Amino acid sequence: MNPRRTLAIFRKELLHIVRDPLSLGMALALPMLLLILFGYALSLDVDRIPLLIWDQDKTPQSRALLDRFRGSRLFAVQGDIDSYRPAELGLDRGDVLAVLVVPIDFGHKLAAGQQTPVQMLLDGSDSNTASIALGYARAMVAGYSSEVRTEYQVRNGAGELKPPVDPQLRVMFNNELKSKNYIVPGLIAVILMMIGAMLTSLSIAREWENGTMEELLSTPVRPAELALGKLGAYFVLGFVDMVTAVLAGVFVFGVPLRGSLPLLFVSGFTFLFGALSWGLLLSAITRNQLLAFQMGLISSFLPSFLLSGFIYSIDNMPLLPQVISYVVPARYFVALLKGIFLKATGLQILWMELLFLATYAVIVFALLTRKLREKIA
Amino acid sequence: MNAAPIITIRGLHRKFGDIEAVHDLNLEVARGEIFGLVGPDGAGKTTTLRITCGLMHATAGEVRVAGHDVRAEVGAVKDRIGYMAQKFGLYGDLTVGENLRFYADLFGIDKQQRDTLTPQLLEMTRMSPFVDRHAAKLSGGMKQKLALMCTLLHRPEVLFLDEPTNGVDPVSRRDFWAILYQLVHEGMTVFVTTAYLDEAERCDRVGLLHKGRLILLDSPARLKNSLPLACFEVRGDDLRSYREALRRAANVEDVELAGSSIHAFAPQGTEEAAIQAIVPGARVRRILPSLEDVFIATVRREENRAA
Numbered sequence: 001m002n003p004r005r006t007l008a009i010f011r012k013e014l015l016h017i018v019r020d021p022l023s024l025g026m027a028l029a030l031p032m033l034l035l036i037l038f039g040y041a042l043s044l045d046v047d048r049i050p051l052l053i054w055d056q057d058k059t060p061q062s063r064a065l066l067d068r069f070r071g072s073r074l075f076a077v078q079g080d081i082d083s084y085r086p087a088e089l090g091l092d093r094g095d096v097l098a099v100l101v102v103p104i105d106f107g108h109k110l111a112a113g114q115q116t117p118v119q120m121l122l123d124g125s126d127s128n129t130a131s132i133a134l135g136y137a138r139a140m141v142a143g144y145s146s147e148v149r150t151e152y153q154v155r156n157g158a159g160e161l162k163p164p165v166d167p168q169l170r171v172m173f174n175n176e177l178k179s180k181n182y183i184v185p186g187l188i189a190v191i192l193m194m195i196g197a198m199l200t201s202l203s204i205a206r207e208w209e210n211g212t213m214e215e216l217l218s219t220p221v222r223p224a225e226l227a228l229g230k231l232g233a234y235f236v237l238g239f240v241d242m243v244t245a246v247l248a249g250v251f252v253f254g255v256p257l258r259g260s261l262p263l264l265f266v267s268g269f270t271f272l273f274g275a276l277s278w279g280l281l282l283s284a285i286t287r288n289q290l291l292a293f294q295m296g297l298i299s300s301f302l303p304s305f306l307l308s309g310f311i312y313s314i315d316n317m318p319l320l321p322q323v324i325s326y327v328v329p330a331r332y333f334v335a336l337l338k339g340i341f342l343k344a345t346g347l348q349i350l351w352m353e354l355l356f357l358a359t360y361a362v363i364v365f366a367l368l369t370r371k372l373r374e375k376i377a
Numbered sequence: 378m379n380a381a382p383i384i385t386i387r388g389l390h391r392k393f394g395d396i397e398a399v400h401d402l403n404l405e406v407a408r409g410e411i412f413g414l415v416g417p418d419g420a421g422k423t424t425t426l427r428i429t430c431g432l433m434h435a436t437a438g439e440v441r442v443a444g445h446d447v448r449a450e451v452g453a454v455k456d457r458i459g460y461m462a463q464k465f466g467l468y469g470d471l472t473v474g475e476n477l478r479f480y481a482d483l484f485g486i487d488k489q490q491r492d493t494l495t496p497q498l499l500e501m502t503r504m505s506p507f508v509d510r511h512a513a514k515l516s517g518g519m520k521q522k523l524a525l526m527c528t529l530l531h532r533p534e535v536l537f538l539d540e541p542t543n544g545v546d547p548v549s550r551r552d553f554w555a556i557l558y559q560l561v562h563e564g565m566t567v568f569v570t571t572a573y574l575d576e577a578e579r580c581d582r583v584g585l586l587h588k589g590r591l592i593l594l595d596s597p598a599r600l601k602n603s604l605p606l607a608c609f610e611v612r613g614d615d616l617r618s619y620r621e622a623l624r625r626a627a628n629v630e631d632v633e634l635a636g637s638s639i640h641a642f643a644p645q646g647t648e649e650a651a652i653q654a655i656v657p658g659a660r661v662r663r664i665l666p667s668l669e670d671v672f673i674a675t676v677r678r679e680e681n682r683a684a
Contacts, residue, residue, distance in 0.1 A: 008482030012468065012475075019470040212466025215527075217432050219483040220455050375433050 001228075005221050009229025013203070017233060024237075027199055031191045031241045035248050038187050044179035044311070046132040048076040050096040052087055055080065059107030065118070065144045069100065074136045091123050098122050098133055113152055173342040181256070184249040185337035186310035188242070189330045192268065193304040194297070195241050196275025197282070199234050201296030204283035204372075213287075223372035227365065231276050238272045249341075259340035263347060267340070267354055271333040274361035275300065277368050284371040304330030332356040381444075383408045383535055383566050384429065389438035391424050391589075398424045400589040402438070406568060406582075408534075411561055413580030414570040415672065421589040422570035423463060426539050429568070430460045443534050456484075459528030463539040465520070469513030473504060473523055476512055477530065484531035491530070498526045501556060518549025525556065536560065538569040542576065554579055574669045583668070587676050600671050606630060606642040608666035609652045613659035626655045631674055640670055 017024055051069060055062050069075045078096050081087060090096040101119040109116040120137050124130040146163070153159065174181045207213040216226065246264070249255045257264075279296050286292040306312060307321055308330035314322055325331050332353040339345040339353075347354065382405035389402040399421045406412045414422050427433040429440050431447040431454050440447045443457040467476055477498075481491045499505040502522040507515065512523060521541060528536060536557075542550040554576075557567055569580065577583045578597050585593035593600060611619055616639055623632045623641050628651060631642040641652060653661045666674070 002485065004485060005483050008479055011482075012471065012479050015471055015475065016468070207466070210466050210469075211462055211464040212468060214432065214462045215460070215466040216483075218430055218455060218458070218460035218462075219480065220452060220485065221483050 001222070002220075002225060006225040006229045006232070009221070009226055010232040013230050013233030014236065017237060023199070023202070027195060027237045028240065028244075031195060031245050032248070034191050034194070035184075035187060035245060035252075038190075039180060039184055039248075039253050042183055042311070044183070045177075046129050046136075047074050049074060049098060049129075049133045049136070050078050051075045052078055052090050052096050052099045053080050054082060054084075054087065054099065054101045056082075056104040057102050057106040061107035061110045061148075062102045065102065065106075065141070066100070068140050068144055069137075072136075072140065087121060091121065094123070096123075097129065098137070100137070110148055180253055181342060182338060183311065184253045184255045185341040186308065186334045188245045188249065188268075188337055189271070189308060189333040190301070190304045190310055191245055192238060192242060192272055192333075193275045193300045193330050196234070196238055196272055197279035197296040197300035198293065199237060200230065200276050200279030201283050201292040202289050203230055203234070204280055205287050205289040205292045206283075208287040209289060217375070223369040226372055227277070227280060227368050230280060231273065231365075234276050234279075235269075235272060238276060239269075242268045242272065255341060257341055258344035260344075260346060263350070264337075264340045267333060267336040267350075267357060270354065270357040270361055271329060274329050274357060274364055277361060277364040281364055281368045281371060284368060303328040304334075307331065308334045310334050329357055329360045332360075381408075382406055383443055384412075384568060385439075385441045386425075386429065387439045389425070389428065389440060390436045391421075391428060391433070392436045398589050399428070399435075402586075402589075402591050404584060404591065404594070406535075406566060408566055409561060409564055410582060411557065411567045411569065411580045413577045413583045414568070414586055415572070415574065415577045415583055415668075416570075416586035417676075418572060420586040422586055423539055425586070426537055426568070426570055430458060430537050431455060432460070456531070457534045458537060459531070459533035459535070460537045461524050461528045461539065461541055463543060465524035465527075467512040467520060467523060467527070470511060472509050472511055473499075473515070474508045476523060476527060480527040481530045486531055494530060494532075498529060501559065502526060503552075516549075518545050518552070521545050521549065521553060522556075525553070529560070533565070535566045535568060538567065540570055540572065542571070542573070550576075574667070574672065577668055585672055585675065587679055592679055593672070593675055597668055600668060601666055604642075604666050604671050604674060605645055606666075606674060607645050607647050608664050608670055609641045609643065609647075609649065610635075610662045610664045611639040611641055611652070611656060611659050612637070612662075613656070615658065619656045619659050622655050623652075629655070631677060633670070633673060635670075640664075640666070642666075642670075642674055 017027075053066055053069070055066060070077050078090070087099040087101075091099065099121040101121070103117065103119070106116050106118070118141060120134070122130050122134060171177055204213070207216065242265075246257070250257050278300070279292075282295050282299070283292040286295065303324075304310065307314070307325040307328045309325070310330070314325050314331065317325070336350050336353045336357075339350050384404070384406035386402055386404040389399055390397070391399040402425060414425060416422050424433065428435045429442060429447065431451040434448065442454045445453040445457070447454050468479070471479065474495075477495055478491070481495070486494070496505070499508060502525065504519065504522055504526070507519060512520065515523060525541070542553055545553065561567055569576070571577055580597065582594070582596050583600060584591050595603065611623070613619060616634070620632055620634070620639055623629045623639065628647060629641050629643050633640045633642075643652065649661055649663050653659075
């Protein structure tokens with residue numbers, strides 16, 4: 001290892017980066033674009049469910065039930081109707097997700113202490129949202145139901161009868177249950193992997209295509225020096241991207257950063273080292289910029305998006321994708337990020353993940369230097 | 378000049394699959410010599426050069442450069458050679474000065490040495506005014522000179538040039554050779570491949586490579602005299618009919634068109650009069666064959682023998 005040669009490669013790569021505004025722009029703008037795109041658009045929260053109401057009864061009782069829906073931020077009442085026609089139309093067009101129908105004898109039956117149904121029509125084509133909406137509606141009706149019962153019991157002199165079991169729930173780590181709180185940290189992993197693999201994928205292939213690789217091979221520069229010099233230059237870019245993403249996560253999206261900042265950056269650097277090495281490895285194998293870029297994009301984006309636990313929980317996956325996810329480095333980085341951001345967990349719990357990231361980085365770097373040792377075919 | 382050869386190639390073979398690119402090549406190059414490896418495209422020139430520089434492995438055989446085995450001690454060899462590829466890789470987005478500095482760093486040249494050597498090289502190649510120009514914006518000849526400077530920064534003992542003046546205008550080519558002569562004068566050895574025979578004429582010694590085999594090896598002057606045929610230049614108004622007549626003649630071995638004249642080859646001792654008798658209307662003159670004549674005749678004979 002010769003520091004001067006490594007530094008020479010590093011300096012030259014930085015000049016390439018600075019003098020290629022297109023790539024530089026991509027490297028700096030893409031993370032912001034992804035953050036905005038995913039951070040705002042990719043919300044898994046289900047609220048403000050568009051709802052139509054048909055109150056056939058129009059009694060104080062029916063209004064009391066419906067006011068619970070009107071007052072909730074979970075539902076957004078789009079209007080009142082008086083037939084099934086607009087209900088069907090609204091569901092067909094997708095203007096509303098649910099229709100609530102209160103039957104004509106609702107108040108009368110309640111007053112008489114009888115059981116009475118209410119009808120809810122749901123658009124089930126998005127099964128996930130529909131089942132969440134169903135859960136909200138059930139809980140609201142149940143709440144009203146128990147209020148009516150208590151009132152009835154009090155009126156009949158039975159006294160207030162409390163439910164025998166009272167669940168005391170406390171949501172830890174993401175107490176508002178906001179999906180962006182867990183999407184944004186995971187997004188940092190996806191962004192770094194994509195940027196890392198894409199930026200570097202061009203680098204060695206370009207040297208082969210321009211004939212400079214042949215020249216480099218005839219100089220005393222060693223494979224590890226070449227690899228480290230290039231990694232260093234792209235590391236600078238990756239670092240800028242990482243800081244941008246973390247700052248945007250905390251200050252734009254308001255995601256709490258509760259854990260250790262040094263640990264966050266150590267894991268980020270380890271992950272970035274692996275991602276950049278991966279791009280360089282693809283570049284060294286293909287010796288073709290276009291091919292390397294495409295492979296870099298697919299191999300970084302898809303696994304880190306789908307198999308990292310970034311959005312889709314790995315525990316709920318079938319066995320095969322679960323097994324594959326163990327070799328996806330983003331899996332470990334996502335776990336680290338979520339742990340550091342939301343749970344403030346430290347190295348005593350996350351050391352395994354960090355160790356996996358480091359192992360991945362070392363293996364890919366070793367493969368890279370071996371590949372660079374190869375001569376002209 | 379040192380007695381021990383600076384490049385020794387023994388029994389070199391290189392196969393690409395079933396194709397034999399280089400077959401049993403044996404060659405020695407003396408220190409301070411300009412050696413030219415000549416041959417048609419695909420003859421194996423670049424392959425031989427790359428193996429000699431340690432950029433490619435040989436299938437069999439031994440290559441020693443400046444006292445080191447290129448396979449076992451590739452690092453030591455790289456420190457002592459300069460290699461300029463056919464399409465030399467310059468970084469187009471770096472300036473002339475930045476390219477020089479980059480290669481200087483890779484070769485571990487200290488700052489002091491670099492600061493004295495760089496102006497010298499720029500001076501020698503008359504590139505000083507362009508030091509801040511991006512390499513991509515240089516003309517072909519200037520790119521060539523920059524590439525040469527990059528390979529000279531570490532003062533190599535041997536300079537390997539792969540078709541260095543391909544696609545360079547004649548004036549730049551002459552400049553380029555003037556620089557090479559100066560370097561050899563300072564003690565450098567130059568190993569060059571070329572498809573241009575006028576360039577081969579400038580070498581001290583020339584090897585002709587044909588289908589991976591070295592079929593001729595000597596100085597240009599001796600090669601020209603070594604042809605076991607006499608060469609006659611035939612000029613006149615009706616070249617086509619002269620050629621037909623010469624082809625049919627029993628004592629003419631080969632006929633080649635050479636621009637506005639015909640070169641006819643006949644066994645040594647054939648008199649001008651004998652050729653004149655075949656083409657009475659033409660002007661016939663015995664000439665010393667050019668390298669091109671020698672090579673074409675040798676290649677032709679090689680092919681006839683193979684067939």
